[in-house]
Amino acid sequence: MRRPLWILAVLLSHWRRHPMQLATLLIGLISATALWSGVQALNQQARTAYDRAAATFGGARTAVLVGKDSATFPQQLFVDLRRAGWPVSPMLEGRVQIDGRSFRLLGVEPVTLPSEVGNAPAVGRGRLQSFVTPPGEMLVAPETLRDLGLKDGDRPQANGLTLPPLRVQAELAPGALIVDIGIAQDILKLPGQLSRLLVGKSKAPHATLESVAGDKLRLVEPSAESDLERLTDSFHLNLTAFGLLSFFVGLFIVNSAIGLAFEQRLPMLRTLRACGVSARMLNTVLVIELVSLALVAGLIGLVCGYFIAAALLPDVAASLRGLYGAQIPGQLSLKPVWWFAGIAISILGALAAAAASLAKAIRMPVLATAQPQAWQQAQRRWLMLQSAAALAVFAVAAALIQFGDSLITGFAVLAALMLGAALILPMILQIALALGQRSARAPVGIWFWADSRQQLSGLSLALMALLLALAVNVGVGTMVESFSRTFLVWLDGRLAADVYISAASDQQAKEIKAWLRDRPEVQAILPGGRADTQLGGTPIEVLGLPDHTTYRDNWPLLESTANAWVRLRPGDAGLVSEQLSRRMKLAIGDHIEVPAPGGSWLLEIVGIYADYGNPKGQIAVNFAALTRHFPQTPLTRIGLRVEPDKIAPLITALQEKFGLDDRNVADQATMKRESKRVFNRTFSVTAALNAFTLGVAGIALLTSLLTLANSRLPQLAPLWAIGLTRRRLAALELLKTMAVALITALFALPLGLLVAWCLLAIVNVKAFGWRLPFHVFPLQLIELLAVAMAAALCAAALPVARLARMQPATLIRTFVNER
Amino acid sequence: MSASTDLTRRAFTGGAMALALGGKSFAQGFAGLGESAEGFAAVTPGKPFTFPADHGPHPEFRIEWWYVTANLSDAGGAAYGAQWTLFRQAMKPGGPSEGWTNQQLWMGHAAVTSAGTHRFSETFARGGLGEAGVEAAPFRAWIDAWELRGLDAFDPQRIAPLELKASAADFSTTLRLDAERALVLQGDHGYSRKSDRGQASYYYSQPFYKASGRIVIDDKPVDVTGAAWMDREWSSQPLAADQTGWDWFSLHLPSDEKLMLYRLRQKDGRENLFGNWITPDGRSAEIAANGNSITPTATTEIDGRKLPTSWRVALPARGLAVETAPLNPKAWMGTSFPYWEGPIRFSGSHAGIGYLEMTGY
Amino acid sequence: MLRVTGLTKSYRSAGEDVAVLRGVDLTVATGESVALSGESGSGKSTLLHLIAGLDAADSGEIALADLIVSGLNDAGRAELRRDRLGLVFQQFNLIPSLTVADNLVFQSRIAGRHDAAWHDELVERLGLKNLLRRYPEQLSGGQQQRVAIGRALAPKPLLLLADEPTGNLDEDTADEVLRLARDLVVRTGCGFLMVTHSARLAATLDRQVTLHAGVVA
Numbered sequence A: 001m002r003r004p005l006w007i008l009a010v011l012l013s014h015w016r017r018h019p020m021q022l023a024t025l026l027i028g029l030i031s032a033t034a035l036w037s038g039v040q041a042l043n044q045q046a047r048t049a050y051d052r053a054a055a056t057f058g059g060a061r062t063a064v065l066v067g068k069d070s071a072t073f074p075q076q077l078f079v080d081l082r083r084a085g086w087p088v089s090p091m092l093e094g095r096v097q098i099d100g101r102s103f104r105l106l107g108v109e110p111v112t113l114p115s116e117v118g119n120a121p122a123v124g125r126g127r128l129q130s131f132v133t134p135p136g137e138m139l140v141a142p143e144t145l146r147d148l149g150l151k152d153g154d155r156p157q158a159n160g161l162t163l164p165p166l167r168v169q170a171e172l173a174p175g176a177l178i179v180d181i182g183i184a185q186d187i188l189k190l191p192g193q194l195s196r197l198l199v200g201k202s203k204a205p206h207a208t209l210e211s212v213a214g215d216k217l218r219l220v221e222p223s224a225e226s227d228l229e230r231l232t233d234s235f236h237l238n239l240t241a242f243g244l245l246s247f248f249v250g251l252f253i254v255n256s257a258i259g260l261a262f263e264q265r266l267p268m269l270r271t272l273r274a275c276g277v278s279a280r281m282l283n284t285v286l287v288i289e290l291v292s293l294a295l296v297a298g299l300i301g302l303v304c305g306y307f308i309a310a311a312l313l314p315d316v317a318a319s320l321r322g323l324y325g326a327q328i329p330g331q332l333s334l335k336p337v338w339w340f341a342g343i344a345i346s347i348l349g350a351l352a353a354a355a356a357s358l359a360k361a362i363r364m365p366v367l368a369t370a371q372p373q374a375w376q377q378a379q380r381r382w383l384m385l386q387s388a389a390a391l392a393v394f395a396v397a398a399a400l401i402q403f404g405d406s407l408i409t410g411f412a413v414l415a416a417l418m419l420g421a422a423l424i425l426p427m428i429l430q431i432a433l434a435l436g437q438r439s440a441r442a443p444v445g446i447w448f449w450a451d452s453r454q455q456l457s458g459l460s461l462a463l464m465a466l467l468l469a470l471a472v473n474v475g476v477g478t479m480v481e482s483f484s485r486t487f488l489v490w491l492d493g494r495l496a497a498d499v500y501i502s503a504a505s506d507q508q509a510k511e512i513k514a515w516l517r518d519r520p521e522v523q524a525i526l527p528g529g530r531a532d533t534q535l536g537g538t539p540i541e542v543l544g545l546p547d548h549t550t551y552r553d554n555w556p557l558l559e560s561t562a563n564a565w566v567r568l569r570p571g572d573a574g575l576v577s578e579q580l581s582r583r584m585k586l587a588i589g590d591h592i593e594v595p596a597p598g599g600s601w602l603l604e605i606v607g608i609y610a611d612y613g614n615p616k617g618q619i620a621v622n623f624a625a626l627t628r629h630f631p632q633t634p635l636t637r638i639g640l641r642v643e644p645d646k647i648a649p650l651i652t653a654l655q656e657k658f659g660l661d662d663r664n665v666a667d668q669a670t671m672k673r674e675s676k677r678v679f680n681r682t683f684s685v686t687a688a689l690n691a692f693t694l695g696v697a698g699i700a701l702l703t704s705l706l707t708l709a710n711s712r713l714p715q716l717a718p719l720w721a722i723g724l725t726r727r728r729l730a731a732l733e734l735l736k737t738m739a740v741a742l743i744t745a746l747f748a749l750p751l752g753l754l755v756a757w758c759l760l761a762i763v764n765v766k767a768f769g770w771r772l773p774f775h776v777f778p779l780q781l782i783e784l785l786a787v788a789m790a791a792a793l794c795a796a797a798l799p800v801a802r803l804a805r806m807q808p809a810t811l812i813r814t815f816v817n818e819r
Numbered sequence B: 001m002s003a004s005t006d007l008t009r010r011a012f013t014g015g016a017m018a019l020a021l022g023g024k025s026f027a028q029g030f031a032g033l034g035e036s037a038e039g040f041a042a043v044t045p046g047k048p049f050t051f052p053a054d055h056g057p058h059p060e061f062r063i064e065w066w067y068v069t070a071n072l073s074d075a076g077g078a079a080y081g082a083q084w085t086l087f088r089q090a091m092k093p094g095g096p097s098e099g100w101t102n103q104q105l106w107m108g109h110a111a112v113t114s115a116g117t118h119r120f121s122e123t124f125a126r127g128g129l130g131e132a133g134v135e136a137a138p139f140r141a142w143i144d145a146w147e148l149r150g151l152d153a154f155d156p157q158r159i160a161p162l163e164l165k166a167s168a169a170d171f172s173t174t175l176r177l178d179a180e181r182a183l184v185l186q187g188d189h190g191y192s193r194k195s196d197r198g199q200a201s202y203y204y205s206q207p208f209y210k211a212s213g214r215i216v217i218d219d220k221p222v223d224v225t226g227a228a229w230m231d232r233e234w235s236s237q238p239l240a241a242d243q244t245g246w247d248w249f250s251l252h253l254p255s256d257e258k259l260m261l262y263r264l265r266q267k268d269g270r271e272n273l274f275g276n277w278i279t280p281d282g283r284s285a286e287i288a289a290n291g292n293s294i295t296p297t298a299t300t301e302i303d304g305r306k307l308p309t310s311w312r313v314a315l316p317a318r319g320l321a322v323e324t325a326p327l328n329p330k331a332w333m334g335t336s337f338p339y340w341e342g343p344i345r346f347s348g349s350h351a352g353i354g355y356l357e358m359t360g361y
Numbered sequence C: 001m002l003r004v005t006g007l008t009k010s011y012r013s014a015g016e017d018v019a020v021l022r023g024v025d026l027t028v029a030t031g032e033s034v035a036l037s038g039e040s041g042s043g044k045s046t047l048l049h050l051i052a053g054l055d056a057a058d059s060g061e062i063a064l065a066d067l068i069v070s071g072l073n074d075a076g077r078a079e080l081r082r083d084r085l086g087l088v089f090q091q092f093n094l095i096p097s098l099t100v101a102d103n104l105v106f107q108s109r110i111a112g113r114h115d116a117a118w119h120d121e122l123v124e125r126l127g128l129k130n131l132l133r134r135y136p137e138q139l140s141g142g143q144q145q146r147v148a149i150g151r152a153l154a155p156k157p158l159l160l161l162a163d164e165p166t167g168n169l170d171e172d173t174a175d176e177v178l179r180l181a182r183d184l185v186v187r188t189g190c191g192f193l194m195v196t197h198s199a200r201l202a203a204t205l206d207r208q209v210t211l212h213a214g215v216v217a
Helices: A002-017 A019-057 A076-083 A125-132 A142-148 A181-187 A209-213 A227-274 A279-324 A336-363 A374-403 A407-439 A443-494 A506-517 A549-554 A564-568 A578-583 A623-629 A644-658 A668-711 A713-721 A726-767 A778-804 A808-817 B026-034 C044-051 C074-083 C100-111 C116-126 C141-153 C171-188
Strands: A063-067 A088-098 A101-108 A138-140 A166-168 A176-180 A196-199 A217-220 A499-502 A522-535 A538-545 A557-560 A573-577 A591-596 A599-609 A617-622 A637-642 A665-667 B063-074 B079-090 B104-114 B118-126 B132-135 B140-143 B146-155 B160-167 B171-178 B191-193 B200-217 B220-235 B243-252 B258-266 B271-278 B284-286 B293-302 B305-315 B320-326 B339-348 B352-358 C002-013 C016-028 C033-037 C059-064 C085-089 C159-163 C191-195 C207-212
Touching: A002 A019, A002 A227, A002 A279, A002 C100, A019 A227, A019 A279, A019 A336, A019 A668, A076 A088, A076 A196, A076 A209, A088 A181, A088 A522, A101 A142, A101 A181, A138 A142, A142 A166, A176 A181, A209 A217, A227 A279, A227 A336, A227 A407, A227 A443, A227 A668, A279 A336, A279 A668, A279 C074, A374 A407, A374 A443, A407 A443, A407 A726, A443 A549, A443 A668, A443 A713, A443 A726, A443 A778, A499 A644, A499 A668, A506 A522, A506 A637, A506 A644, A522 A549, A522 A591, A522 A623, A538 A623, A564 A573, A564 A599, A564 A617, A573 A578, A573 A591, A578 A599, A578 A617, A599 A617, A617 A623, A637 A644, A644 A665, A665 A668, A668 A778, A713 A726, A726 A778, B063 B171, B063 B200, B063 B339, B063 B352, B079 B132, B079 B140, B079 B146, B079 B160, B079 B171, B079 B200, B079 B220, B079 B339, B079 B352, B104 B132, B104 B140, B104 B171, B104 B200, B104 B339, B160 B200, B171 B220, B200 B243, B200 B258, B220 B243, B220 B352, B243 B305, B258 B305, B305 B339, B305 B352, B320 B352, C002 C044, C016 C033, C016 C044, C016 C059, C016 C191, C033 C044, C044 C059, C044 C159, C044 C191, C074 C085, C074 C100, C085 C141, C100 C116, C100 C141, C116 C141, C116 C171, C141 C171, C159 C171, C171 C191
Parallel strands: A101 A176, A138 A166, A538 A617, A573 A599, C033 C191, C033 C207, C085 C159, C159 C191
Antiparallel strands: A063 A196, A063 A217, A088 A101, A088 A196, A138 A176, A499 A637, A499 A665, A522 A538, A522 A637, A557 A599, A573 A617, A591 A599, B063 B079, B063 B220, B079 B104, B104 B118, B132 B140, B140 B146, B146 B160, B160 B171, B171 B200, B191 B200, B200 B220, B243 B258, B243 B352, B258 B271, B271 B284, B293 B305, B305 B320, B320 B339, B339 B352, C002 C016, C002 C059
């Protein structure tokens, strides 16, 4: 046991003498682990929240029966199915407005609810009676109760009714109100109606669905993913992709640090072998050393990852809420498996990054056989091989674009593009530098280019990291900017009314409208409304738009028939959102059947409109037609056209007259500000990760240059000896680094634009269902180029400064020690 | 939301079903049986029974059940048992209202037992919609797809012939029940006293059924015949608060005599014995508590509970002294409120078959 | 103690086998010091490497005391080097990241044969007392080679093998280093086999063997 410890001590003595190398190695591992596990922590946090939601609603995890062509169906079907042996439990879902805010109301039937539906509202054992007997109880999550500003036992008003007393139920997902089925029917004014039946897992024999329910119901099999999980997949994939990218960039650092340390320790390893350490023992100890370092770095990385996740969580939560309506708690809670996975990924990453060096150590002969010039041949062969691999990867990317049709494909194309570009980078640099060398005349100039080429093998990994980071920055920056521009234009058209009101009840809305009619500054009252239903098993919204010039003139349509707005009036035509049209492959002229309470509603599609930021598909129809087909639609939303200078006084008057607050009434500017704020937060996480990645790439470049600096003395010393000053040498070194960095950055720009195109044309379409126009923003590109050069300058400055201040004796020694 | 299924189940003479209030064990859930009957109808002696009306539900009383057990055997002589039970429970007093506001809760239990296997299932329903219910004429008791239904030529006095159906994931039962003799009033002309403090129930039985049909265990059908017994009981407060459980026997004696016998246990360790001796001509005589006894002779451990599955029954005045043994000592009903219920054999002064139910262990 | 019989070794170079050793016989007795010389390419370094177990012979036998070196696998040869041999090279081959003190002890430590008294004596005799806390790069060539000799002799090996140990040293330093090595060999009673191309230095040892074209001349 003592022997390996002695060998380990000898190996570790290297780091004591080269703390910078050790720092490089640790920084690489720490940043790789930190970013990866930070992103994983965020994903895990979100998934836990989705599970909670899924468990509450007994949603996608449970098989359900839904109406075939209507949003609700008579409860007699439930009785008939029970009598036929079906383990079904009824549910009624709808929305209620409390205090002008909309909540999801779920009516459940506790007696038949299948036990496997999860930890859903556990009606206290003794509480069954108070839950089911009027007035009943309304179960809410603690968060919702807080949001409402109410306390346990309060009875809020909604739909002109006093709701059952609120009861806190900790396991519930926020935003949902749970009541007994009978009470839900009263509140939603849907007597005897159900919106779905949960199917329990009991295997008792039962009659076929058709023999009991005819064609009125449709079975939706459970899916492993909940709706939220499916909707948010793209968001998490995006996060994961960034985490992975940072992880790999971190491993680039680790790889170069380990590679260099190994080269420097070769004589030591040989001496150890000569002194009687067997190859197996040596390799074992090398692995132990690496694993120990990875363990330390992994732990530090995990702590950093925790802080990164905690710092990003508010933005992630806001994005998920804004984009998908997912409620994520703001307090980070991590499972033990996260810690283990983080340590494991650190160790595996370190082993992967060290694989080449370890393999070399295993094959190392005890006797060194000098093979001068071999590296050059090897490098050329390596370059050819890499370039061939790059071309193959590009071919794969092209094939994927051609034949792939999923979000995963989109990311695969991106990954292939980046990998290919990274692989081909050394060849491009080689060619560029060779061209430079050919054009050079002065001897120092020729040396400048030739030496840069020789340096390439040591720097190429760091440059690849820089390339990837820059390309991703360009790509994401372009996408965000494109989105931002499109979104703002779209928002201007979409928020066409001047004032938006959300009344507390239909009754209040009626009173408000009556009051507004007498106000001269009000040019138009635009009632609006929204109903929920489902199409092909996925929930969609039906939006009612009043027939008014405000919409005809401003509402942005991507495609439409000539007289689309006129076609809406009779109520047999609708506009569909871009997401819905892509998801269900709907085009203008197609017909759809929308399940409505009174039966199926046939609509012809006369237009397609952008509906950015909405996870649900949407259909826009004439408002009057909507209220005919969905009589329960709340009539609480009102838009107003108002003379511009009368807006503020009108809002004040409304607030005073009807006791409305800022949440119930807002002007257009406020709405836009809110929307932009949500929008900006959506991309703040992307931006933060982007910056992290660029930072890690900068560190990679710095550490590569630092480790190279020492080994470059023998190349520099002869030049110093023949009369170049140290200052001049330092300047040349700096210039060389900047030159390769510039070439890399210039290559990164077109690559980044390609990445942006992929994001806009493939990933976004698959992930969100909308395609944005592609814009190039030259100023942004120049800015990034400057940032890249600044990063390279910073990275190069330290080793170069050291060179400029180097003692002549150190340079002399290179001649003495040269072997 | 399994918690809501805190219904308890029936039992012996005065047994009942209740909405679970504490709900941790049968005994405590059973304590619900001792809950105040305020607002519900009271059980008083001297009630005239009318059929078929009394086969139907009595919603003015808190609890009620329709309870069938059958001792069966196949062509090769192998013994089986079958149980089919429907419980009704009112959550609060008052006339029944329609739809979801109906305060009735229904619970069904079904089981089959062989020497090596015991299968059971339970299901729940709310009243008011028709998932479960009982109608007196034509007679029909049902919950989900389980049902007990009067057949053609149904005679309310005999409550026969009937068809019984139940099915679950791993077993099913279909039986036809015929009886040539009239049903029998238990206790004192159908008034079954449970304590000295006024707790009682209305109780009648049909112990003379001949059963035939088919039971299926794990998709393996077996044709069976045998004897069956139905208990009908309703009450508002059948047990005193300090009564913890019971041990109930229904025995098919030779020459078509029947014996219903149960012991009520109290917290203080005392116990009360009740029962009726039924002659083939349908005369039912109450068994006196004094001098008669039922005593455990062997126990079986199930789920960490010790259950007395073998007994000695001694009624010296009737010349009866028998030892009982279970067909399957593991006839445990692991339902929301668990209890033991299964077929038994007995021998000694008399020999035959019957059913045993034990609660509160 | 060391007996080499009929040793052959050839290397493949430019597509053909080049025989370096063609049947070498050699013995070194306990306490004997032997100089191995010969022109460049005569195979003297190869012979030393084979004896040291750094490489495997094609045929023939190397026996060190009762151990047949030529029959050992890699692990066995590593054990041989660790426990029975001391090696000194022209390039000193000290570990740059360890101090003189650590370099001195580390072979005896990994061999598990550390002897504090012997270690102190070595430090004394090699004149390293004031250099113990320095790093190799802070030492002169002669000092470095004294450390290397100390490291090789610290586990008290059976045989000290040296490959041109003074090749990088000036004449005076070389003489002094070699004198120290000889004294210590006598003190420990181990065998000493030194490859050198210097006839002057070879003459200072007990016996001289010359290799010529892969055989002992």
